[in-house]
Amino acid sequence: MIGRLSGILLEKNPPQLLIDCNGVGYEVSVPMSTFYNLPALGEKVVLLTHLAVREDAHLLYGFGSAEERNVYKQLIKITGVGARMALAILSGMSVSDLAQAITLQEAGRLTRVPGIGKKTAERLLLELKGKLGADLGAGLLVSDSASDILNALLALGYSDKEALQASKQIPAGSGVSEGIKLALKALSKG
Missing domain, CATH: 2.40.50.140 (Nucleic acid-binding proteins)
Incomplete structure (x- = not known):
């Protein structure tokens, strides 16, 4: 090899x-x-x-980096993701952006990459959760509650940008219900 x-x-x-x-x-x-x-x-x-x-x-x-190669190897293991699609994903977003999208379960960010549809994005989120986010998200300490808060804001109709902005203002260690309340307060002020 x-x-x-x-x-x-x-x-x-x-x-x-x-x-x-x-x-x-x-x-x-x-x-x-x-x-x-x-x-x-x-x-x-x-x-x-x-x-x-x-x-x-x-x-x-x-x-160019070992991190990029490792992510590529993770991507090609997924059913329906071939070598070209894996290259397209790495061309369309940085490794840290991909790790953040996986950690926060943001299918919308993945579908912006040409060739990635909703089903493929959901498969990527499912199969890479815990693998990619855990390996590469060390600098991105995002708890499960932060992910739940973000998903709740998205379900309420807020855009990705608004939900991310509001979730960044929540103190670390906040519970889900408390975090949602704080995020909604931050969004109502903005």
Whole structure:
């Protein structure tokens, strides 16, 4: 298995790259988040990779960070999410945004990514809950009660933006019913 490439960047045609590694040119597909952080043509590049072996092809995917590669591997394990869709997800939102969407169970943020419908978004939320949010959400300490408060505000008809803004003003450790009351007070003032 090819786990890492280090070489000279020869071509950039989103999402494809051509990297020369000691005379061998590797074609690598990368998410746009990695693509935007690439050096200029002719310069050295190092990518972590994932090799996908299919019946009709061997495809190499590259990532700028271990975190990105780990999320990609989690995504392709989900039924209905292939390599291209996983790249689209990582191109459409950062790893931390994805972790936050999973932690807060926000299907609406996922459906904004081209190719992700409501059913796929719900499947992602269900299958990644506890995995992605727990691994990557360390900086995002969001409790189950905060998620419940946010979902209650969304159910009451508030937009994602309004609900998130109000839920950020709730003191940590507030119970669900107390948190909803505080959030509604904050929303009525705004």
